[in-house]
Amino acid sequence: MIGVLASGEGTNLQALLDAGLPVVAVASNRADAGALERARDADVTTGVFELDDYPDRPTRDAAMAVWLTTRGVKLVVLAGYMHLLTEPFLDAFAGRIVNVHPSLLPAFPGAHAVEEQLAAGVTESGATVHLVDEGIDSGPVLAQERVPVLAGDDVESLHERIKAVEHRLLPEVVRELCAR
Numbered sequence: 001m002i003g004v005l006a007s008g009e010g011t012n013l014q015a016l017l018d019a020g021l022p023v024v025a026v027a028s029n030r031a032d033a034g035a036l037e038r039a040r041d042a043d044v045t046t047g048v049f050e051l052d053d054y055p056d057r058p059t060r061d062a063a064m065a066v067w068l069t070t071r072g073v074k075l076v077v078l079a080g081y082m083h084l085l086t087e088p089f090l091d092a093f094a095g096r097i098v099n100v101h102p103s104l105l106p107a108f109p110g111a112h113a114v115e116e117q118l119a120a121g122v123t124e125s126g127a128t129v130h131l132v133d134e135g136i137d138s139g140p141v142l143a144q145e146r147v148p149v150l151a152g153d154d155v156e157s158l159h160e161r162i163k164a165v166e167h168r169l170l171p172e173v174v175r176e177l178c179a180r
């Protein structure tokens, strides 16, 4: 059973749902995340874990881990989750957290990967699915696919093209992990 953490629009969550994968819980650090709306539309339980409601990040992360565990979650997918996870969460799901990122990691980690790739003038970008550790977009790569940067690309057009690849790659990798 899969738990998804998302902070934004939730198109990668949608790809998991559309692929028929067993997503049983979706949590966000933002009450206004579009991903929560998508989860509700799919009748998936949602949880909001905003930092302001907790004394510190580890306490919030511990609560989120308990919430997911009590819902039977065995595998956690970060689908556009914009906070670094702290030890209580990483320990609870050790080796069972995957992330999707819009670059060919280890190149261009971080929250502004698409902007930074365009600024650097790369001709090739990509999508990466990897296991999560305590670092920023570090951890062993599970799958990676190249995406060309086209003349005239801006952040929106390049990110859209990368996301189209993410929406295929992420469900593939998650399905494989579920079968293990």
Ligand code: GRF
Pocket: 006, 007, 008, 009, 010, 011, 012, 013, 035, 079, 080, 081, 100, 101, 102, 163, 166
């Ligand atoms: C994706 O590009 C993902 O790689 C990155 O954040 C974006 C999330 O998009 N980590 P969405 O919320 O799934 O639409």
